[in-house]
Amino acid sequence: MTTARSPEPRYNDVACQQILAEDRSVFSIQWIDVPAPLPCPVNGDMLLADYLRHIGRFTLSIVRPVPVENGIEFRLGGSSIPLLRFTPPCREESDTVSRITLRICGGILVQPKECHRGQLDFIVEQRDPVTRLTLQLSDYCPLILGSSSPSPLRRWLYRLTQAYIHKAVTIRFLSRTFRRLTGTKPRTRIVTVAVRKGDDI
Numbered sequence: 001m002t003t004a005r006s007p008e009p010r011y012n013d014v015a016c017q018q019i020l021a022e023d024r025s026v027f028s029i030q031w032i033d034v035p036a037p038l039p040c041p042v043n044g045d046m047l048l049a050d051y052l053r054h055i056g057r058f059t060l061s062i063v064r065p066v067p068v069e070n071g072i073e074f075r076l077g078g079s080s081i082p083l084l085r086f087t088p089p090c091r092e093e094s095d096t097v098s099r100i101t102l103r104i105c106g107g108i109l110v111q112p113k114e115c116h117r118g119q120l121d122f123i124v125e126q127r128d129p130v131t132r133l134t135l136q137l138s139d140y141c142p143l144i145l146g147s148s149s150p151s152p153l154r155r156w157l158y159r160l161t162q163a164y165i166h167k168a169v170t171i172r173f174l175s176r177t178f179r180r181l182t183g184t185k186p187r188t189r190i191v192t193v194a195v196r197k198g199d200d201i
Contacts, residue, residue: 012175015192017030024149025118028136030171045089046124047123047133050173055169058173099121100122111143118137120135
């Protein structure tokens with residue numbers, strides 16, 4: 001007697017929200033739910049390592065993650081110019097959650113007076129019957145917005161440049177990770193969610 005196989009999913013849904021918070025910092029979150037059990041264990045460290053490799057491939061090395069003595073830098077191409085600087089990874093582990101946090105500490109894409117605000121989190125959360133993989137950028141103050149009172153033009157420029165690139169990189173990364181872990185290739189579908197209040201970007 002043969003066991004009927006479950007049909008492959010038609011879509012993998014990537015949840016997404018990008019907003020300007022009340023203090024005009026950027027909050028961006030994307031996640032995907034992968035059916036459990038996974039063929040191999042996944043934690044925050046693995047998610048971070050895969051993401052850093054993905055950035056280089058996706059941007060054709062225009063953005064190049066480089067480990068340095070005091071953290072990680074996202075550099076411009078083959079130069080030593082840091083677009084973003086991060087402190088060393090901070091780890092948080094529990095029975096159900098694995099989180100890696102990179103805190104922003106500088107770079108030419110950050111407002112000079114806000115160099116020590118913002119963080120990028122890589123979260124693996126067990127939510128029976130799925131494993132949720134999340135990337136979250138919070139409290140980030142991009143240079144292109146200029147200040148805590150950005151003009152409509154600056155907000156428009158940010159939306160079409162950094163915000164778009166970050167969203168595209170992250171969605172593609174989560175979709176590829178889903179396919180690698182499940183061995184299936186459903187179409188990616190973007191689902192808008194509301195995690196925090198703010199103005200959409």
